[in-house]
Amino acid sequence: MVTIQTENFSLEQIWQSGQCFRMNQTEKAVENFPKGQATDSGTGRGYEIIAGQRYLEAFSLGSKCMLSCNGEEYESFWKGYFDLENNYGSYISCIDPEDEYLLSAARLGWGIRILKQDLWETLVSFLISQQNNIVRIRRCISNICNQYGEKKVSGRGKEYYAFPGPEALAGLHEDALMECNLGYRSKYVVRAAKSVVSGETDLSRIGGMGYQDAKAELLKLFGVGEKVAECICLFALHHLEAFPVDTHISQALGKHYKKGFPQKRYQGIQGVMQQYIFYYELHGAREKD
DNA sequence: CGCCAGGGGAGCT
């Protein structure tokens, strides 16, 4: 068990930000944490997170957060996964003091982090995300993992399914994943798996590329367009200059940035701002048009 | 049952 105390970190906000489709709120996790502490915080909630082969239970309590891993796992993996090395307060302080909208967005989403997720997993997740809603995306991914992922048991005895690697999906018929509820997106995922296994797409090479090159490489994949490529760059490769524009962001930009979003002012950290805006649009107070 | 939207993308012009 590791207890961390970090500013600008909120599991709830990260969960709601929808970058990770294998993070869930859970009641069970609460039982695993010290009694008393778990219940007195109104915001206290447990989460379970599956990342690649790993499983983590996490519980936040005020400014503290408890993680069901040991110090070594925390230092070598989860610290980086949650991007706890970076100071998001400094990103927020970059915001134009005259930009009331963005200030409000950051005020609401103060605890969001840009996760550093596995590239393959993120690629598949966002291939599935197109023309799809978050609840169903979660179910799709859960189905794929249950069917094709390796069954594992956590140190605390919890069973879970790891995310299947590309080799586990490459042999499938293009429509095989319709059983997992992917619909027409099935062939995107299977083709991507084939491409990776054949060596046509080299994920580790893409992982070493800069933003522009990585994006260009991802765009070659069938089913990957502008928006999905940006999401992968941001949520897996941690290129913070990536700025995914989906329908929500597009609407928000039209409403609040008629002259366009000030990309130059936020050069290199646009992705962080995008997340504040996205979160604000989905979970913030709605205003009239 | 029909209709339509859900964090796009491909394939045209």
Added chain:
DNA sequence: AGCTCCCCTGGC
């Protein structure tokens, strides 16, 4: 760049 048309599932 801006259009169609496309695909599937779930909710109404």
